[in-house]
Amino acid sequence: MTNIKIRDIAIYYPDNAVDNSYYLEHFNKKGRDSTHFIENILGRKSRYVINNDSENSLTMAYEASINVLKKSHLTGEDLDLIMFTSQTPEYLATSNAIQLHNKLNGKHSTLTMDTNANCAGMLVAIDQASRYMQANPFIQRALVVGSDYNTLMANPDEEISYANFGDAACAVILEKTNENTGFIDSIYHTDSVTYSNTNFPRTGLSNTIKGSGEQTMQWIPFDGSIAMPPTYQMFETMLSRNNLSINELDAFCFSQFSIANIKTIKEHYQLDEDKFMYIGDRFGYTGTTSPLLAFYDGIEKGRINRGDHILFWTIGGGFQLVAMLLKY
Incomplete structure (x- = not known):
């Protein structure tokens, strides 16, 4: 059986780190003490933020x-598929993937595409690339790269974005293998009840280009706990159909949007805290890359090793939940 494994993973983030003191002072000037929300609900201490005009997604x-590519000892010529995912793409045309193809000196037979599933984007892209590779005998190796310039969207009047967001990119090499490893399964839950709560551009692209639109993200508060019951059902369904229990899994790489969500899932299943990868205190919330940054950090620190079973989970605006099961 042909499997799709993550051969290598690497990240990039800006040099500029901004700690909580800046944001606490910012909101104190507005008459709000945001300490509990920023530190205990979101779980932030610092985040990396683009502070120049030369960097973007x-x-x-x-x-x-x-x-x-350096880590894998590969070049652009070795890639059969380049998939770029972002909710803040620098270009709508030409696609960012085609621009990466040019910069990486890709070959003529390479398939390129941009995707956007908001914060769920990179998990969705890995899922779709893996399934496509399994179906297409001519695609042997893929680059999936996620990148969000999240702070571009942030509203200085709202802690939920301004004090929460960080900027980062993450890239993985997917490769076909006959080893008993790699992508196992995925599952989705979509409930579009909050489709209008987190819009960017706030009044749509056409109004923004015409100069009549507000530039920052609109964030209308909603009860995030509505995502928990379907999340548990997703986990149980996917694990059952793969003859695994949640206690058999070696690591959990979840959305880094809020440490409170991670704690809720951990307590629901009474799981060992050491199995949860958390980097939101250092990177902030990086959108599409957040579960993969946690995965990368777990590998780098020796907490995730080859042969481990990993459960990924995240939420995209609107909302859409995605969970993915993988043997690293």
Whole structure:
């Protein structure tokens, strides 16, 4: 049986780290003490933020791609598929993936595409690339790169975005293998009840280009706990059909949007905290890359090793939940 494994993973983030003191002072000037929300609900201490005019989601994606190609001892010529995912793409045309193809000196037979599933984007892209590779005998190796310039969307009047967001990119090399490893399964739950709660551009692209639109993200508060019951059902369904129990899994790489969500899932299943990868205190919330940054960090620190079973989970705006099961 042909399996699809993650051969290598690499990341890129800006040099500029901003700690909580800046944001606490910012909101104190507005008459709000945001300490509990920023530190205990979101789980933030610091985050990496673009502070120049030369970096954006495409430049970060390029740097992460170069890093993973060097790590894998590959070049752009070795890629049969380049998939770029972002909710803040630098370009709508030409696609960012085609621009990466040019920068990486890709070959003529390479398939390129941009995707956007908001914060769920990179898990969705890995899922779709893996399934496509299994179906297409001519695709042997893929680059999937996620990159969000999240702070571009942040509203300085709202802690939920301004004090929460960070900027980063992550790139993975997917490769066909006959080893008993790699992508196992995925599952989705979509309930579009909050489709209008987190819009960017706030009044749509056409109004923004015409100069009549607000530039920051609109964030209308909603009860995030509505995602928990379907999340548990997703986990149980996917694990059951793969003859695994949640206690048999070696690591959990979840959305880093809020440490409170991670704690809720951990307590629901009474799981060992050491199995949960958490990097949101250092990177902030990086959107499409957040579960993969946690995965990368777990590998780098020796907490995730080859042969481990990993459960990924995240939520995309609107909302859509995605969970993915993988043997690393």
